Amino acid sequence: MGGPVPLPSEPLRKLGFLTIGLFDDADPRPGHESTLDIITLGEELGFDSAWVRHRHLQYGISSPVAILAAASQRTSRIELGTAVIPLGWENPLRLAEDLATVDILSGGRLNPGVSVGPPMHYEQVKDALYPDTADVEDFSYQRVRRLLDFVRGESATDFSGVEGFEVFSHRVQPHSPGLGRRMWYGGASLRSAQWAGENGMNFLTSSVVKAEESENFAEIQLSHIRTFREHHPDGAGARVSQGLVVIPTDSASPEQRAKYQAYARQRTPRTASPQGPGRMMFAPDLVGTSSEIAERLYAHAAFREVDEVAFALPFTFDHDDYVQILSDIATGLGPALGWRPADVDR
Structure with missing residues (x-):
């Protein structure tokens, strides 16, 4: 390894993680329980946030709002997010009711992330979804x-008041006043970054971006972050969270290290150039010791522009792997990035 890790100009303020929540088709409960256990562990380790992915007609979390409702009753402090809910599958009014309900139950800890566009494989699902x-x-x-x-x-309606014994509201109930400031847009393009900023949302940027003005991942992501903030009312103070895949190996067994390295090698070819008609660029997975990963992050132009992250856990690992990775992030990588656990006075 090279010289000492450079100190950041600003310490990492918020540290989160993202999980897909895989389960077995024949016995789905253990996978869902594992996800809830991982979120609970995240709180115990001092993480600021836990995020869940959304997968329809697959063996991953299809109802993140339901999962986070359960998580809200097993935790007391950690923020709970979705990254992201694809709105093409949702009725916005009904989803607003669900989000507000879970936010109330959680004590104001919900951070809903959303995106738009037609549902994946729309031609195959549209008759079931929107007949x-x-x-x-x-x-x-x-x-x-x-x-x-x-x-x-x-x-939501021009009707409100009393009708018989029923009382009606003109807006979605329950209303959670702070939730509107905790809405996130998951964007991978300049247009999405600008729109999210103009509409006062927070911005989630992940390990996938659209190669529009460059074929350098970090440069593309940096341009999205700056475009978002240029168009946001809060300017440089607008919230951005970066979601790269990081796999620290400090306490990993030799078998785990071999598995992690093989996983990253398998995914590396897609990072070399834009992929598919959408010209999507993928960031390399970061595997190594906490100090090695910290050095690579400090060299990443977009990472230097943010002070909060939601590191993505790999899709296909085992529960024990996630425990080891999260423990190393909380005790090694996070502190190397200037972060302090949430239960420590800052």
Whole structure:
């Protein structure tokens, strides 16, 4: 390894992690329980946030809001996020009700991340999802705008008041006043970054970006972060979270290290150039000791622009692997990045 790790200009303020929550088709409960146990462990280790992915018609979490409702009752401090809910599958008004309910139950800890666009494999699922309206559904940013308005307390109807014994509200109930400031957009393009900023959202940027003005991942991600902040009312103070895949090996067994390195090698070819018609660029997975990963992060132009992260856990590892990785992030990598656990006075 080279010289000493350079000190950041700003210490990492918020440390989170992201999990996909895989389960066995024949016995789905253990996988869901594992996800909840991992979130609980994250709180015990001092992480600031835990995020879950969203997978429809797959063997991963199909209902992150339900999972986070359960997690809210097993934890007391850690923030709970979705990264991300694809709104093409959702009715914005109903989702606003669910999000507000879970936010109330959690004591104001929910951080919903969303994205737009047609559902994946839309031609194959549209008849089941929207049998009567498939050809007229709006999958534009307007779908996010509707959700934001409902979450932020705008009117959903012009009717309110008492009808018999029933009392009706003109806006989504329950209303959680702080939730509107904790809405995130998961974006991979300049257009998404600008839109999220203009609409006062927070911005999630992951290990996948669209190669528009460059073929250098860090340069592309940096341009998204700066574009977002240029268009956000809070400017340089607008919240951005980066979500790279990091796999520290400090306490890993030799077998785990071999598994992690093989996993990263298998995924490395896709990082060399833009992939597919969408020209998507993938960041390399970062495998190594905490000090080695910290050095690579400090060399990453986009990482230097943020003070909060939600490191992504690999998709296909075992529960014990996740325990080891999270423990090393909390005790090794996080402190190397200037972070202090949430239960330590800052």
